[in-house]
Amino acid sequence: xxxxxxxxxxxxxxxxxxxxxxxxxxxxxxxxxxxxxxxxxxxxxxxxxxxxxxxxxxxxxxxxxxxxxxxxxxxxxxxxxxxxxxxxxxxxxxxxxxxxxxxxxxxxxxxxxxx
Numbered sequence: 001x002x003x004x005x006x007x008x009x010x011x012x013x014x015x016x017x018x019x020x021x022x023x024x025x026x027x028x029x030x031x032x033x034x035x036x037x038x039x040x041x042x043x044x045x046x047x048x049x050x051x052x053x054x055x056x057x058x059x060x061x062x063x064x065x066x067x068x069x070x071x072x073x074x075x076x077x078x079x080x081x082x083x084x085x086x087x088x089x090x091x092x093x094x095x096x097x098x099x100x101x102x103x104x105x106x107x108x109x110x111x112x113x114x115x
Contacts, residue, residue: 019080023069026081030069034062044099053098057090064088 041055065088068081079085 020073027069030066048099050099056093056098060090061088
């Protein structure tokens with residue numbers, strides 16, 4: 001049986017609408033996560049005097065992910081967001097210089113314990 005092009009387009013649109021509903025729920029969860037991240041970053045900035053680099057990277061990636069969902073939902077892009085595409089890589093910070101923490105020194109494992 002050969003499907004008509006109109007039937008195939010309708011089926012494709014229904015499938016896309018279902019994905020849009022799924023990503024709408026994901027959007028809501030990611031939005032809450034981003035709001036929490038903003039508050040944690042604010043507290044971190046107040047305590048340490050500079051924002052956390054890891055929180056900056058996570059926030060940038062998460063905001064790009066939300067933008068991907070928006071582009072897919074508004075038919076600007078046919079590319080479905082993560083997990084169907086790669087997770088967005090964080091960009092270089094354009095604002096404040098992040099707080100850096102020096103790595104902790106690790107003891108040499110072959111040394112005998114000191115008395």
